[in-house]
Amino acid sequence: MRLFFAIIPDKSTSVSLHANGKSLAKFSRGQVVGPERLHLTLAFLGEVPPERLDELLAIGQGLPRLTGEIWTIDQVGGWPNGIVWAGSSQPCPALSELAAALQQGLAQAGFPTETRPFVPHVTLLRRARRRLPPQDIAPLPFVLLRVSLMESTLTPQGPQYRELQHWP
Secondary structure, three states, rough: OOOEEEEEOHHHHHHHHHHHHHHHHHOOOOEEEEEHHHHEEEEEEEEEOHHHHHHHHHHHOOOOOOOOEEEEEEEEEEOOOOOOEEEOOOOOOHHHHHHHHHHHHHHHHHOOOOOOOOOOEEEEEEEOOOOOOEEEEEEEEEEOOOEEEEEEEEOOOOEEEEEEEEOO
16 A cells, blocks of 8 residues: 555645646646645655554554644745645644654654655646746645545556545
């Protein structure tokens, strides 16, 4: 099972992020991520044997609860790997604490963890042929309501996501 922990935006936020992605695709010539696939990845696990799923569910159950904090998206930019992202110029303490707690739980259970610092972002475009320089956008509130354990299945049309469980 190809798994990751994420926060899924509400429909209104997804629509706004998708509109930003479509607009940016004109410059970067990338593949726009559909609104149903937009998410904030907290931890990507990769391939996980199905028999370890219960461990991940227990880790999710033990995470700090989200209570509707706002992560304000106010920037977009591109990375050399062809990803165009939306993120924030300011840290979100609730998001940082959640990501740290998740990394700690994964490490204690023996799952591989990310060594790079956590940089919260939403991928708007993939396979961009022109790198987008960082720039400010109109602030967009992303309400942090629940953490989801997601399964990703790779298809010729792109990844397909299925929520396995969510908390609270």
